[in-house]
Amino acid sequence: MRFLARRLGFYLLTAWAAVTLNFLIPRLMPGDPVDLLVARLKGNVDPAAIDAMKRAFGISDAGVWQQYLDYLGNLFHGELGRSITFFPTEVSTIIAGSLPWTVGLVGVATLLSYLVGTFLGVIVAWRRGSWLDGVLPATTFMHAVPYFWVALALVFVFGVTLRWFPVSRAYGLDVMPAFDGPFVSSVLYHAALPAITIVIASMADRILGMRNVMVTTLGEDYVVMAEAKGLTSRRVMWAYAARNAILPNITSFALSLGFVVGGSVLTEIVFSYPGIGSMLLKGVENEDFPLMQGIFLVISLAVLAANLLADLAYVVLDPRTRQEA
Amino acid sequence: MSARHWKRSRTPLRHLPIAAVAALVLAGCSGAPQEKGAAAGGEAPPLVIHAIDAGSFQEDFNPFHLEGVNFGSTGMIYETLEFVNKLKPGESTPWLATKHEWADKGKTLTITLRQGVKWSDGTPFTADDVAFTFDTLKKHPELNTGALDLTGTTVLAPDKVELDFGSTSYAKLYNIVGNRAIVAKHLFEKENPVTFTNPKPVGTGPYVLSAFSSQLYEMKKNPAYWQPGKPVVPTLRFPAYTANAVQSGLQQGEIDWAGAFVPDIDKIYVQGQPETNKYYFPPEGLVSLYLNLTKPAFAKPEVRQAISLAVDRDRIVKVAERDYTTVAHPSGVPMPGGDAYLPPEHKDAEYAVDVAKAKQLLQQSGVNPAELSFTLLVPSPYTDWVNAAQLIREDLAKIGVKVETRGVAFQDWVSKVGKGTYDMTIRGTPGGPTPYSALRTLLDGDLAKPVGTSSSGNYERWKDGETDKLIADYAATDDQAAQEQAVQGLGKIMVEKLPVLPLFYSPAWSQYRTGKYVGWPSEQDPYAMPSPYTSPDAAVVLLHLRPAGT
Numbered sequence: 097m098r099f100l101a102r103r104l105g106f107y108l109l110t111a112w113a114a115v116t117l118n119f120l121i122p123r124l125m126p127g128d129p130v131d132l133l134v135a136r137l138k139g140n141v142d143p144a145a146i147d148a149m150k151r152a153f154g155i156s157d158a159g160v161w162q163q164y165l166d167y168l169g170n171l172f173h174g175e176l177g178r179s180i181t182f183f184p185t186e187v188s189t190i191i192a193g194s195l196p197w198t199v200g201l202v203g204v205a206t207l208l209s210y211l212v213g214t215f216l217g218v219i220v221a222w223r224r225g226s227w228l229d230g231v232l233p234a235t236t237f238m239h240a241v242p243y244f245w246v247a248l249a250l251v252f253v254f255g256v257t258l259r260w261f262p263v264s265r266a267y268g269l270d271v272m273p274a275f276d277g278p279f280v281s282s283v284l285y286h287a288a289l290p291a292i293t294i295v296i297a298s299m300a301d302r303i304l305g306m307r308n309v310m311v312t313t314l315g316e317d318y319v320v321m322a323e324a325k326g327l328t329s330r331r332v333m334w335a336y337a338a339r340n341a342i343l344p345n346i347t348s349f350a351l352s353l354g355f356v357v358g359g360s361v362l363t364e365i366v367f368s369y370p371g372i373g374s375m376l377l378k379g380v381e382n383e384d385f386p387l388m389q390g391i392f393l394v395i396s397l398a399v400l401a402a403n404l405l406a407d408l409a410y411v412v413l414d415p416r417t418r419q420e421a
Numbered sequence: 422m423s424a425r426h427w428k429r430s431r432t433p434l435r436h437l438p439i440a441a442v443a444a445l446v447l448a449g450c451s452g453a454p455q456e457k458g459a460a461a462g463g464e465a466p467p468l469v470i471h472a473i474d475a476g477s478f479q480e481d482f483n484p485f486h487l488e489g490v491n492f493g494s495t496g497m498i499y500e501t502l503e504f505v506n507k508l509k510p511g512e513s514t515p516w517l518a519t520k521h522e523w524a525d526k527g528k529t530l531t532i533t534l535r536q537g538v539k540w541s542d543g544t545p546f547t548a549d550d551v552a553f554t555f556d557t558l559k560k561h562p563e564l565n566t567g568a569l570d571l572t573g574t575t576v577l578a579p580d581k582v583e584l585d586f587g588s589t590s591y592a593k594l595y596n597i598v599g600n601r602a603i604v605a606k607h608l609f610e611k612e613n614p615v616t617f618t619n620p621k622p623v624g625t626g627p628y629v630l631s632a633f634s635s636q637l638y639e640m641k642k643n644p645a646y647w648q649p650g651k652p653v654v655p656t657l658r659f660p661a662y663t664a665n666a667v668q669s670g671l672q673q674g675e676i677d678w679a680g681a682f683v684p685d686i687d688k689i690y691v692q693g694q695p696e697t698n699k700y701y702f703p704p705e706g707l708v709s710l711y712l713n714l715t716k717p718a719f720a721k722p723e724v725r726q727a728i729s730l731a732v733d734r735d736r737i738v739k740v741a742e743r744d745y746t747t748v749a750h751p752s753g754v755p756m757p758g759g760d761a762y763l764p765p766e767h768k769d770a771e772y773a774v775d776v777a778k779a780k781q782l783l784q785q786s787g788v789n790p791a792e793l794s795f796t797l798l799v800p801s802p803y804t805d806w807v808n809a810a811q812l813i814r815e816d817l818a819k820i821g822v823k824v825e826t827r828g829v830a831f832q833d834w835v836s837k838v839g840k841g842t843y844d845m846t847i848r849g850t851p852g853g854p855t856p857y858s859a860l861r862t863l864l865d866g867d868l869a870k871p872v873g874t875s876s877s878g879n880y881e882r883w884k885d886g887e888t889d890k891l892i893a894d895y896a897a898t899d900d901q902a903a904q905e906q907a908v909q910g911l912g913k914i915m916v917e918k919l920p921v922l923p924l925f926y927s928p929a930w931s932q933y934r935t936g937k938y939v940g941w942p943s944e945q946d947p948y949a950m951p952s953p954y955t956s957p958d959a960a961v962v963l964l965h966l967r968p969a970g971t
Contacts, residue, residue, distance in 0.1 A: 182489040264666035370477035
């Protein structure tokens with residue numbers, strides 16, 4: 097229990113640091129959102145109206161300390177403020193509208209890539225020396241290729257040239273959001289290609305990682321012992337070798353779960369997918385402090401939560417962590 | 422499945438991802454998406470419009486909002502009092518108002534309204550609505566984007582309203598009647614107009630909102646619209662297109678009307694069908710080379726003159742701007758259309774490169790050649806301006822002016838140019854109802870703030886008594902001839918004193934297909950700005966459309 101309490105304390109401290117950085121970083125950017133707005137709006141604003149607009153956006157000249165206290169206070173009440181880009185829509189509404197797309201697409205794809213990658217890693221390690229070793233150079237290659245390159249190549253071949261898959265949006269223009277067959281199938285159809293790119297690009301890491309740890313584990317005495325006892329090879333492979341080898345992979349999985357929320361920016365840009373990554377890009381382009389802060393907050397909290405989950409999983413999987421130090 | 426076959430696929434999971442994909446594809450096919458959306462039963466087809474790049478939409482149809490509000494709120498749903506055609510300066514069409522009259526030296530404006538107009542919920546449109554709209558601007562200064570100096574409104578009759586201003590407001594006419602959408606009092610008075618997102622808009626315009634999702638919104642024709650028999654296009658569809666997606670949307674022919682920059686328009690969009698895949702890019706603003714006049718070298722007119730003579734604008738338009746636009750008139754007045762505003766003595770002025778004369782002027786200026794070394798700041802996302810900057814660097818090297826071009830982030834550029842902490846830059850100035858708007862933004866002494874303080878115009882920091890007098894002259898009169906004369910004076914200063922160096926006109930983007938509908942604005946008939954992102958012009962365009970083949 098002390099282990100958990102210590103971890104929780106650590107997470108609270110980290111959360112405070114993240115929230116504070118989150119406040120500071122956007123304010124270090126050059127420029128002013130209203131000046132940017134005027135530069136973009138092509139003359140729909142009379143120069144004389146700019147002061148009034150600064151007031152509308154709540155851009156105050158109050159001291160940074162006061163702004164920080166206000167920010168913490170609002171956060172405590174769950175208020176993230178109103179977006180400047182989509183003024184006056186609340187940041188929480190925007191996040192609520194875009195987060196499900198990201199979690200749905202990237203989350204499912206990450207889970208899929210993890211399960212399949214780990215499984216393949218175990219198999220490849222178990223059958224080392226067979227033709228399956230030929231998979232390794234391919235995975236090394238996939239590991240080295242930048243993600244957006246893979247994504248663009250697939251978009252070009254399967255989206256633009258063959259036209260098997262749509263290349264943008266989360267669902268077709270002929271359906272309206274509703275929980276019915278046409279809408280759900282349209283969503284799945286539109287998610288297929290982006291999901292495939294994520295699985296392809298991230299699976300290589302999983303296969304390599306799992307395979308390497310597994311090979312080391314297979315040399316351990318207890319594995320040899322288990323084999324010598326005459327246990328079935330399936331049992332040795334899964335219950336003895338894989339269970340021990342999977343620990344580092346759990347950590348990396350938890351980390352990547354945290355990054356599901358934020359790490360999907362490239363996917364969403366390539367596929368014009370309306371998730372949180374696209375919104376973050378939009379927020380950065382328009383110097384939309386409230387929107388950026390809201391999204392960063394969600395990302396930081398997601399990473400922290402994922403780490404906490406990983407810690408908990410460790411406690412379950414590895415008895416050593418349960419011992420009081 | 423034979424046992425033998427089963428055995429051969431001992432690692433069936435290797436095929437799992439492919440199987441999963443196949444399942445997804447099949448699932449998708451059962452939905453049978455038909456993106457073309459051809460209408461059944463001989464009804465006129467919907468028009469698919471790309472107005473601005475947006476990954477997704479938020480549900481905001483409040484015309485008081487500048488950004489965040491979805492395109493079409495002003496024009497299609499809410500209407501203005503008059504329609505002012507920026508392509509024909511001085512031309513104005515009665516809309517919700519049938520006439521306006523100034524009194525009290527431009528401090529009182531009496532507006533007579535059209536009768537028989539109804540809100541789409543059936544309530545009659547009256548002077549109360551107009552008064553309420555302007556009262557809202559007074560009550561909430563943050564919504565007053567037209568910077569109107571309103572002191573009060575009076576309803577004189579159900580179809581007559583008087584607006585009172587604290588100062589002479591002739592020059593603000595466009596901000597009053599041209600781009601201020603009138604809202605319904607009976608619906609807006611219950612809300613806070615600053616934060617109200619108006620998800621169920623009720624307007625007087627030709628369309629009503631019929632469906633909304635974050636990926637697409639749709640408008641249907643308002644059956645009770647006050648212009649009989651209009652609009653002809655029954656349905657408008659606005660899908661969310663990012664900058665990437667709009668290119669492929671144009672390529673695949675799913676967009677009927679777009680306002681996008683297309684890099685290689687013949688290959689991506691026209692595709693060998695110039696008869697149906699048309700485009701029209703009239704001038705919408707002025708892109709100029711700014712020399713920071715607070716730098717001693719640029720304060721000398723000879724240096725500015727020399728630089729202007731050395732820059733090959735034809736080459737910039739051809740190479741950097743892909744011939745999508747034209748070289749600006751040296752007065753900065755947009756052409757064609759602005760003829761009446763050209764200074765008579767410089768009507769036929771044209772730019773011509775003259776390196777020898779430029780060198781001679783530099784010598785005369787007495788500036789030490791070693792000091793002629795500058796940084797040309799451009800926003801790196803604007804690749805065409807980055808190219809133009811390179812060409813300018815080459816041109817100026819020929820006269821011994823050393824230029825280092827530097828591309829910076831958009832935010833950084835806006836900030837540096839606003840504060841005046843730059844040597845040279847390229848920047849666009851938006852046009853307006855008449856050439857006065859752009860020239861005032863370029864030259865008004867009041868807009869120039871000291872270096873270090875952000876300005877909202879006059880970024881070169883031009884201070885000149887004669888200029889300020891001409892700007893004041895224009896604002897002090899309603900007489901079109903007198904206004905033209907003031908602009909001519911400003912044009913003369915542009916040509917002779919070169920406070921900024923005009924390069925080319927920034928084009929309004931408009932790609933339109935004539936397959937479904939015809940009647941679009943064109944060079945021969947520029948009845949409105951052709952871009953779908955311009956309000957309320959886009960609604961005027963829609964009201965001009967008729968089915969193809971008629």
